[in-house]
Amino acid sequence: MVGVRAWKPGDAGDSIFEIIHGRFEDHLLHGGWNYQSIDMKVGIDVEMMEKFAEELEGLIELDPRGGHFLQRDFETGVKRAAVASKCRELFQAFYQTKGYDNFDHAVTWVAYQYRVMLSHFREKYTGYLKIDAVSRETAPTHPEWLKKIYKKLKDVEVESMPQAAAYPRRQHPLPAFRAPEDDERQSAMLNCVFNCLARLH
Numbered sequence: 001m002v003g004v005r006a007w008k009p010g011d012a013g014d015s016i017f018e019i020i021h022g023r024f025e026d027h028l029l030h031g032g033w034n035y036q037s038i039d040m041k042v043g044i045d046v047e048m049m050e051k052f053a054e055e056l057e058g059l060i061e062l063d064p065r066g067g068h069f070l071q072r073d074f075e076t077g078v079k080r081a082a083v084a085s086k087c088r089e090l091f092q093a094f095y096q097t098k099g100y101d102n103f104d105h106a107v108t109w110v111a112y113q114y115r116v117m118l119s120h121f122r123e124k125y126t127g128y129l130k131i132d133a134v135s136r137e138t139a140p141t142h143p144e145w146l147k148k149i150y151k152k153l154k155d156v157e158v159e160s161m162p163q164a165a166a167y168p169r170r171q172h173p174l175p176a177f178r179a180p181e182d183d184e185r186q187s188a189m190l191n192c193v194f195n196c197l198a199r200l201h
Contacts, residue, residue: 006070007063013076016069019058020114021081027051028090032098033113040119046143049117053145056121057152059114064154066125067118074111082107125150 006012027033037043049056059067082091082103095106128142128150136142142150 004065004068006068006073007065009070009073012062012069012073013080015062016059016074016077017080019062020055020077021084021087023052023054024081024084025086025090028087028094032094033110035113035117037116037120038112040116041123044120044123046124046141046146049120050143050145052114052117053149055114056117057149059118060121060149060152064152064156066122066153069115069118071108071111071115074115075107078107078111078114082110121146121149125153 008015035048036045056067059069063069081087091106092103095103098106100106100109124142124146128136128139128147131139131142136147
């Protein structure tokens, strides 16, 4: 869905927090966020996505167009959840165990994983629409929990995006996807990303 506007840019962070914080502690106690793909289009893992079904459903209810949120807004929500009283020490242990550079790096990574899962959800829905109506009911690659969330999708009007000047250019959250001018820190950060991925296997 190229060119789709983000949902209420600059204002969505608190709403995202309200959706994800209920399961945040549980994820920290059970291995964290181990979604393997960092690509918005490929590497869909429905089994892993199901572990986040409650949050995905809430995020789609918030933005029923498919959950289009800015990275910075998602980081706001994740950061608030990470510093909540019950999660503060757990999150610190999580990012140190997984090999993240620091608190902010871990927040960026977790926020990005949520956004990848939302993108993969949209890809699954696109594929679902291509299946004939009869076969959809029994399609094994579209379990009931997914179809339940599909029903929440709809077109809604969103506020116009603010002028670009209000949002200065920002690096892509993952170094592998940054523009050439961001290369001075890319090598070190790539090593960190690959080390983190290695620890997830």
